[in-house]
Amino acid sequence: MFRTVAELLQIAETEKIPISEVMIRMEIEESGRSREDIMEQMGRNLEVMEKAVERGINENIRSRSGLTGGDAKLIQKYMESGKTLSGDTLLDAVSKAVSTNEVNAAMGKICATPTAGSAGVVPGVLFGLKPKLNPSREAMIRFLFTAGAFGFVVANNASISGAAGGCQAEVGSATGMAAAAAVEMAGGTPEQSAHAMAIALKNMLGLICDPVAGLVEVPCVMRNAMGAAQAIVAADIALAGVKSVIPCDEVIEAMHVVGRRMPTIYKETAEGGLAATPTGRRLAEKIFGSQTSSGR
Amino acid sequence: MKYRSVFDIIGPVMVGPSSSHTAGAARIGRVARHLFGTLPDKVTIYLYGSFAKTYKGHGTDIALVGGLLDFDTFDDRIVKALTLAEEMGMEVTFHEEAVEMEHPNTARLVLEKGDEKLEVVGVSIGGGKIEITELNGYTLRLSGNQPAIFVVHRDQYGAIAKVADVLAKHEINISYMEVSRRAKGRTALMVIETDQTVSQSICEEIKHLPGMLNVVTLD
Numbered sequence: 381m382f383r384t385v386a387e388l389l390q391i392a393e394t395e396k397i398p399i400s401e402v403m404i405r406m407e408i409e410e411s412g413r414s415r416e417d418i419m420e421q422m423g424r425n426l427e428v429m430e431k432a433v434e435r436g437i438n439e440n441i442r443s444r445s446g447l448t449g450g451d452a453k454l455i456q457k458y459m460e461s462g463k464t465l466s467g468d469t470l471l472d473a474v475s476k477a478v479s480t481n482e483v484n485a486a487m488g489k490i491c492a493t494p495t496a497g498s499a500g501v502v503p504g505v506l507f508g509l510k511p512k513l514n515p516s517r518e519a520m521i522r523f524l525f526t527a528g529a530f531g532f533v534v535a536n537n538a539s540i541s542g543a544a545g546g547c548q549a550e551v552g553s554a555t556g557m558a559a560a561a562a563v564e565m566a567g568g569t570p571e572q573s574a575h576a577m578a579i580a581l582k583n584m585l586g587l588i589c590d591p592v593a594g595l596v597e598v599p600c601v602m603r604n605a606m607g608a609a610q611a612i613v614a615a616d617i618a619l620a621g622v623k624s625v626i627p628c629d630e631v632i633e634a635m636h637v638v639g640r641r642m643p644t645i646y647k648e649t650a651e652g653g654l655a656a657t658p659t660g661r662r663l664a665e666k667i668f669g670s671q672t673s674s675g676r
Numbered sequence: 677m678k679y680r681s682v683f684d685i686i687g688p689v690m691v692g693p694s695s696s697h698t699a700g701a702a703r704i705g706r707v708a709r710h711l712f713g714t715l716p717d718k719v720t721i722y723l724y725g726s727f728a729k730t731y732k733g734h735g736t737d738i739a740l741v742g743g744l745l746d747f748d749t750f751d752d753r754i755v756k757a758l759t760l761a762e763e764m765g766m767e768v769t770f771h772e773e774a775v776e777m778e779h780p781n782t783a784r785l786v787l788e789k790g791d792e793k794l795e796v797v798g799v800s801i802g803g804g805k806i807e808i809t810e811l812n813g814y815t816l817r818l819s820g821n822q823p824a825i826f827v828v829h830r831d832q833y834g835a836i837a838k839v840a841d842v843l844a845k846h847e848i849n850i851s852y853m854e855v856s857r858r859a860k861g862r863t864a865l866m867v868i869e870t871d872q873t874v875s876q877s878i879c880e881e882i883k884h885l886p887g888m889l890n891v892v893t894l895d
Contacts, residue, residue: 541802
């Protein structure tokens with residue numbers, strides 16, 4: 381079993397196998413389940429992700445609070461105009477990340493990656509890159525194992541909980557995971573995956589968790605959107621051969637320390653940041669005011 | 677290590693919106709239901725910390741009840757759990773508690789049916805993973821970093837040996853174990869923490885041993 385990114389890379393390099401394969405073999409060993417069984421479960425997770433992406437783009441999604449919904453459709457429609465600044469691949473990924481989080485906010489079915497609040501980034505990047513890279517179904521399943529391998533290291537050495545480490549632990553982790561997985565799917569090396577993860581996570585350090593009214597909606601949906609964009613750019617930077625000066629494990633450790641020292645008002649308590657803005661407070665009062673009066 | 681499977685990271689599949697406040701809550705409810713073994717007539721739920729403050733927005737209440745109805749995190753019926761509970765004759769009341777608990781996402785569930793009663797305290801630690809910290813007033817000293825199983829069984833001689841035997845056969849090492857019972861000769865509970873993951877098939881094997889009523893894993 382690997383505990384660090386360095387160990388993960390070492391196994392991949394000595395065995396001459398991709399990161400996804402290291403993760404699959406560890407899962408077989410740890411769980412005692414067969415390869416087929418494990419691949420099938422990940423395949424089912426992939427299908428849940430695809431359905432959520434499709435729902436957000438095609439249906440009229442609105443959350444119970446009314447705070448979010450419909451933005452994925454808006455971005456897709458804008459893409460049809462052919463006048464986008466950042467290009468179709470990037471915006472497609474962004475819209476699919478938004479789509480997933482909008483479905484999540486509306487109590488729809490999603491796959492947590494690594495959490496529900498950060499569930500948009502990984503599928504957003506995966507389905508956003510699909511038209512360009514044309515991956516096989518197996519390559520898409522492997523994308524999820526690679527993302528999972530990096531998330532696994534973060535979860536065990538730092539945190540993937542906004543309440544414990546702020547948004548950097550959720551959307552930050554997801555962005556790093558997606559960047560690393562995008563590198564492997566595009567044909568990069570395990571080392572490049574680690575650099576992509578490090579570059580992505582470095583730019584998420586310090587990101588606070590400040591949900592308006594305590595709900596997984598504002599700013600979560602847009603944070604996922606930008607996470608997807610950053611993941612793809614980080615993957616490109618690493619694929620170009622750029623290396624992160626600070627090694628991936630040290631970036632993860634830095635994120636852990638920053639999270640621990642982060643004031644609790646910035647850790648999912650809805651007491652700081654955007655949640656504490658005049659608009660944030662007004663919305664919270666409006667939503668919870670009406671829910672309390674109708675409550676039990 | 678707290679997380680031992682890739683599916684803790686890519687997963688669970690769940691109805692939104694929050695892995696800690698919705699999926700974790702559903703899992704706490706479901707573990708409580710499995711430990712109780714049957715649909716309770718009455719459930720009293722005490723919510724602490726962040727659960728108490730934001731449960732309505734996250735559907736924590738709905739998810740806990742969904743879990744009590746034996747719905748998994750991905751079961752669409754969770755959304756209608758409150759109505760379904762009423763239809764199935766399970767009475768649920770919620771209490772928001774002001775007491776500070778060690779972890780912000782904590783719930784205490786009291787399940788009742790006739791003279792049977794079970795009290796469970798569950799904590800949602802992130803990404804949908806949960807820990808059970810208290811059972812029937814007993815504090816569990818589970819490390820939370822190891823896989824754990826709960827075995828509900830008839831209180832009779834040899835039960836512990838039989839379970840230990842199956843685990844030994846599969847080369848699973850017990851790192852910590854607790855046994856408790858409500859009354860002599862009735863139902864008893866084993867809480868076992870292990871070094872290796874106990875697979876579903878091993879749980880099934882234990883469940884089919886004589887005198888075993890239920891086996892619940894904390895994955």
